[in-house]
Amino acid sequence: MSERQGGFRSGTARERGGRSDRGGGDRPRGGRPPFDPARSAAYEALLATHRDDAYANIVLPALLRDRGVTGRDAAFATELTYGTLRHLGTLDAIISAAADRDVSRIDPPARDSLRLGAYQVLFTRVPPHAAVAATVDMVHAVAPQAAGFANAVMRRITEQDTDTWIAEVSPKAEDDAIGHLSISLSHPQWIVRAFSEALGGDMGETARLLAEDNERPPVHLCARPGLEDAVDLAEQVGGLPGAFSPYAVYLSGGSPGDIEAIRDGRAHVQDEGSQLVAAALAAAPLDGSDERWLDLCAGPGGKAGLLGALAALRGASVTAVEIAEHRARLVELATRRLPVTTIVADGRDVGDNPALPEGGFDRVLVDAPCSGLGSLRRRPESRWRRKPSDLPPLTKLQRELLGAAFRAVRPGGVVAYVTCSPHVVETQVSVVEAARRSSIQMDFVDARELLPPGMPGLGAGPTVQLWPHRHGTDAMFLAVLRRGNE
Numbered sequence: 001m002s003e004r005q006g007g008f009r010s011g012t013a014r015e016r017g018g019r020s021d022r023g024g025g026d027r028p029r030g031g032r033p034p035f036d037p038a039r040s041a042a043y044e045a046l047l048a049t050h051r052d053d054a055y056a057n058i059v060l061p062a063l064l065r066d067r068g069v070t071g072r073d074a075a076f077a078t079e080l081t082y083g084t085l086r087h088l089g090t091l092d093a094i095i096s097a098a099a100d101r102d103v104s105r106i107d108p109p110a111r112d113s114l115r116l117g118a119y120q121v122l123f124t125r126v127p128p129h130a131a132v133a134a135t136v137d138m139v140h141a142v143a144p145q146a147a148g149f150a151n152a153v154m155r156r157i158t159e160q161d162t163d164t165w166i167a168e169v170s171p172k173a174e175d176d177a178i179g180h181l182s183i184s185l186s187h188p189q190w191i192v193r194a195f196s197e198a199l200g201g202d203m204g205e206t207a208r209l210l211a212e213d214n215e216r217p218p219v220h221l222c223a224r225p226g227l228e229d230a231v232d233l234a235e236q237v238g239g240l241p242g243a244f245s246p247y248a249v250y251l252s253g254g255s256p257g258d259i260e261a262i263r264d265g266r267a268h269v270q271d272e273g274s275q276l277v278a279a280a281l282a283a284a285p286l287d288g289s290d291e292r293w294l295d296l297c298a299g300p301g302g303k304a305g306l307l308g309a310l311a312a313l314r315g316a317s318v319t320a321v322e323i324a325e326h327r328a329r330l331v332e333l334a335t336r337r338l339p340v341t342t343i344v345a346d347g348r349d350v351g352d353n354p355a356l357p358e359g360g361f362d363r364v365l366v367d368a369p370c371s372g373l374g375s376l377r378r379r380p381e382s383r384w385r386r387k388p389s390d391l392p393p394l395t396k397l398q399r400e401l402l403g404a405a406f407r408a409v410r411p412g413g414v415v416a417y418v419t420c421s422p423h424v425v426e427t428q429v430s431v432v433e434a435a436r437r438s439s440i441q442m443d444f445v446d447a448r449e450l451l452p453p454g455m456p457g458l459g460a461g462p463t464v465q466l467w468p469h470r471h472g473t474d475a476m477f478l479a480v481l482r483r484g485n486e
């Protein structure tokens, strides 16, 4: 990468004689700007997310690995990258005010350096003088002509605390509640509007949700029923059993890949909400046969792993359908030694594909492709990448897949419709529309009764919306429908 594109010179930070202290350090003799490995990795990762549309959670670990950045430096790089991406809306508003020009008019290399610098000053404990020095050094390296400008902007940013800046750059809540939350809690306006609609217009609760999206997400494990016990697993990993799912364990640190139970297929990584909605399908009461389960959108296989373990306990089996070949392979890996058959197919081909006969299944899961607005805390850049125009093709697909699920389930059998999005267009509207358009009679089952007793904040039913700020889970939506006995 050339200097003009904003990349650092080749070689690792250490090779270039950089320092790894978080304060940015002194300029080394010889006048060459210092680099520290954490900040340079964060800078490159940030650049890649908008230059190459990269995913931070893929590009950053690769950068850290390639450069041999580990331990505290790796943790700091991760905090800088993810934190800057999550708070980008707030940071850009403050940088624009401090620079007296819109961020879109600042060259990308200087802009990304300023974003990282402003994040350190406003949202971390890095001493402001160290954040300023490190940012100016970074700009010296990636956009030397802008070093004086960056110095002035950074110094202005340190002149006020975070709350004062936010009050200055965001509209007043009483004048523009959506605009206020959008800037102060760093989400695009259309997403704030969608969340507030799903929360019945409660702006206080919307603010709590947005704030939760800006936190580092927890890692949840699923102890596969019949193979591992959640309390035992919690002890093994030094974590805590989950609050709601009987299979959940909250991991407090360390890498899931190092856990023996995960390596040998007794457990897997899965958000607790995702566990709850998959288990709800298995919990729905059923008259008659209960042997053939179908997961119509299975990749990468989190829910198929849990359903497969539950099916094994009951002598049932799961057909896992996935349209993308590489994701189907992930399902196969995730369900080894479980009674799960994975097929690469279009889930809408029920009745045309011999593996997907009409009326051939007792329980069907549609974990539909969706906007993913319910897991923004896990994908820090995605709130800026998603657009309202993504929704129409997704909702069309959701309704078609649901229609196929209605055909696939036998009379008296149950269908669970799940999204990792709380957007009402993808949740309530999709499910009601699909039921209305289908010639098959489908009746809502109260999904609240299929979740662990005593779970708070489940609303008035029959569908359920889980929330990060209420339940500590991703914002999973669940509707359960039973096919009429024609």
Ligand SMILES: C[S@@+](CC[C@H](N)C(=O)[O-])C[C@H]1O[C@@H](n2cnc3c(N)ncnc32)[C@H](O)[C@@H]1O
Pocket (backbone or CB within 6 Å): 274, 296, 297, 298, 299, 300, 301, 302, 303, 304, 321, 322, 323, 324, 327, 345, 346, 347, 348, 367, 368, 369, 370, 397
């Ligand atoms: C939300 S993800 C499913 C997550 C999965 N159930 C889990 O828990 O790991 C949706 C999946 O549906 C797949 N998909 C999209 N269109 C499909 C179709 N027409 N038929 C089958 N699968 C489809 C996507 O490739 C994606 O892997």
